[in-house]
Structure formats: structure tokens, C-alpha cells
Amino acid sequence: MxxxxxxxxxxxxxxxxxxxxxxxxxxxxxxxRAGGGTGTADIGGAFTLTGEGGETVTEADFLGKPTAIFFGFTFCPDVCPTTLFELSGLIEALGSDADKLNYAFVSVDWERDGPEDLARYTSSFDDRIRGLAGTEEQIEAITKAYRVYYKKVPTEDGDYTIDHSASVYLMDAEGGFVGTLSYGETHDSMLEKLKRLATQS
The missing domain is CATH 1.20.5 (Single alpha-helices involved in coiled-coils or other helix-helix interfaces)
Known part of the structure; x- marks a missing residue:
């Protein structure tokens, strides 16, 4: 050759x-780990938290319908209220399909956000968004399972704020990860993702 x-x-x-x-x-x-929105990513899993009425809530309570789940805290100055406001608008835009999904807001601020605090906070948005609180150990467990970043940051006045992941996690009816709604994503793009998710229920 x-x-x-x-x-x-x-x-x-x-x-x-x-x-x-x-x-x-x-x-x-x-x-x-495998990703690409195919439900194969190692995101999600077992958790135990407390609902707005003081009831115990686990991952089993969300199975059977797809879920949109967001992590934040009630003292959040911008990202959280903006995201929950947008999610409320998306729920309204979904019409009858909205009830085919679960919606959850998990507080990563176990020191300040109890069930009653979350109930007051989520009442400003769509009433289908369920606020979930937990102890430090419980929040550590669920944020690790969902690979959520959060970090307490001291402020000049002696208080603190929390840096955290800003995406809404989308899970299928079996609790498998299928994608996210990104902060700043267009309304139409997010709505299309939720419509596709609703058809999986």
C-alpha cells in the first residue's frame, strides 16, 4: 500500500x-449522566416534606400526573416571584390541560419558611401551586436528589439571602426527569413544553 x-x-x-x-x-x-430531556437523567427521587396544611408529603403524592417543581424561598426578591407569576400565567394559558399537571414550590429556606409562611406566599399566585417546607435534613435530601444548587449568602444588615437554581424542573407521571423551564425563557416556549408534558398524563 x-x-x-x-x-x-x-x-x-x-x-x-x-x-x-x-x-x-x-x-x-x-x-x-445521561440527559437530553429523555427521562434518563439522574434527577429526582424520594423525599419527605411538609405541605401548607402541615400534612406529610412525599414523592408518591405526585405520581400519576406530570409535575412542574420549582425551588426557591419566600424572601426571594425577584427570581421566585417572577417565576411563580409566570407559572401562574402558564397554568391559566393551559386551560383544561392545567389540571393534568402537578405544581410544587419547595422552599430551600428551612429557617424562615414554614407551612403557614408558604401558604400565605403561594396564595398570591395560582392556588394549584403547592408550597412545600422541610427541615434542613429534608431540604438537603431533596436538593441533592434534584441536583439543585442553593447557598446561604450573608447580607450587610446581618440577615441573609439565598442563591439558588432558577429553573423549573419537569417530571413525568412516573417521577422521571424530562426537562426544565429556564429562567428568562419565552412564554410560548415554556407553554409548549407544558402542553407536551400534559399529553403524557
Whole structure:
């Protein structure tokens, strides 16, 4: 075989290897697990929290219908009220399909947000959004399961705020992760995602 033929063959082999690597990695998230909104990502799982009426709530209470779940806190100055306001508008826009989904707001501020605080807070939005509170251990467990980032940040007045993930997590009726609504995403894009999710119920 000539040197030119060997060079062409080597180039073809290299291209094939690169193509295989690209296919193998294109559905991997930065965390190293399968993603791509196919329900295969390692997001979600068992949890135990407290509802607005003081009742115990677990992941089993949300099975049977897809769920949109958001993590934040009632003292949040902008991201949380904006997101819940937008979610309320999306619920209204869904019409009759809205009742095919669950909606949850989990507070990551276990020190200040109890069930009654969440009840007052969520009453400003759509009444189908369920506020969920928990102890430090319970919130640590669910945020780890959902891979939610949050961090307490001291403020100059001696109080604190909380930095946290700003996406709404979308779960199917079996509790599998299927995607997110991103902060700042267009209304039409988010509505289309929720409509598709509703058809899975």
C-alpha cells in the first residue's frame, strides 16, 4: 500500500473514531449522566416534606400526573416571584390541560419558611401551586436528589439571602426527569413544553 493510501486510511479511521466519541458523549450532561430531556437523567427521587396544611408529603403524592417543581424561598426578591407569576400565567394559558399537571414550590429556606409562611406566599399566585417546607435534613435530601444548587449568602444588615437554581424542573407521571423551564425563557416556549408534558398524563 502506498504512503498516500496509508495516509487516507489513517484519516478515515481518525474521523470514524471522532464520530463515535461525539455520538457517545452528545447526550451526557456536565455531571456525567445521561440527559437530553429523555427521562434518563439522574434527577429526582424520594423525599419527605411538609405541605401548607402541615400534612406529610412525599414523592408518591405526585405520581400519576406530570409535575412542574420549582425551588426557591419566600424572601426571594425577584427570581421566585417572577417565576411563580409566570407559572401562574402558564397554568391559566393551559386551560383544561392545567389540571393534568402537578405544581410544587419547595422552599430551600428551612429557617424562615414554614407551612403557614408558604401558604400565605403561594396564595398570591395560582392556588394549584403547592408550597412545600422541610427541615434542613429534608431540604438537603431533596436538593441533592434534584441536583439543585442553593447557598446561604450573608447580607450587610446581618440577615441573609439565598442563591439558588432558577429553573423549573419537569417530571413525568412516573417521577422521571424530562426537562426544565429556564429562567428568562419565552412564554410560548415554556407553554409548549407544558402542553407536551400534559399529553403524557
Amino acid at each position: 502506498s504512503r498516500r493510501s496509508l495516509s487516507i486510511l489513517a484519516g478515515a479511521v481518525l474521523a470514524l473514531v471522532l464520530a463515535i466519541v461525539a455520538v457517545a458523549t452528545m447526550n451526557i450532561t456536565p455531571g456525567g
